[in-house]
Amino acid sequence: MPVITPPPLPSEDKRWKIVNGTMRKNGFARHALIETLHTVQSSFGFLDDDAIRFVALSLRVPLSQAYGVATFYHYFTLKPPGKHTVTVCAGTACYIKGADKLIATAEKRLGITPGQTTPDGQISLMTARCVGACSRAPVVLCDGEVAGEITGEQMLEQLERWAVE
Numbered sequence: 001m002p003v004i005t006p007p008p009l010p011s012e013d014k015r016w017k018i019v020n021g022t023m024r025k026n027g028f029a030r031h032a033l034i035e036t037l038h039t040v041q042s043s044f045g046f047l048d049d050d051a052i053r054f055v056a057l058s059l060r061v062p063l064s065q066a067y068g069v070a071t072f073y074h075y076f077t078l079k080p081p082g083k084h085t086v087t088v089c090a091g092t093a094c095y096i097k098g099a100d101k102l103i104a105t106a107e108k109r110l111g112i113t114p115g116q117t118t119p120d121g122q123i124s125l126m127t128a129r130c131v132g133a134c135s136r137a138p139v140v141l142c143d144g145e146v147a148g149e150i151t152g153e154q155m156l157e158q159l160e161r162w163a164v165e
Contacts, residue, residue, distance in 0.1 A: 010054050037076060114126055
């Protein structure tokens with residue numbers, strides 16, 4: 001079986017060594033595409049064109065397949081996240097307790113819809129299907145910190161604090 005030499009790392013950034021380690025651990029096999037893209041996403045915060053091309057070339061998968069996976073799964077994002085992220089839980093308990101109103105409030109204040117980042121790169125608005133804190137509904141994650149039984153006013157106060165940083 002011929003030895004296939006992987007392409008050189010895109011840069012000297014140490015995070016590429018982590019990505020390369022994931023691929024090496026899997027023998028640069030095609031089946032490691034999702035795991036490798038997860039590693040890129042967790043290392044860099046998003047998947048850009050260069051990263052997707054590097055992974056596709058390294059794993060010998062068609063570029064269209066790599067993009068297909070990156071755009072199909074909700075976990076992956078092709079744009080850098082904002083400095084801060086507010087994630088509104090839209091699970092059943094939270095929705096019943098007013099998550100839809102929280103989302104609408106955030107959309108109005110930020111001028112963006114879920115999955116987008118404000119033009120200044122300060123705040124990303126996200127939704128989640130369930131964050132597992134149903135007893136504290138409605139729940140919002142502010143930079144990963146759980147805030148339960150949150151009101152629209154409390155969420156707006158947090159968004160205002162981030163906006164003035």
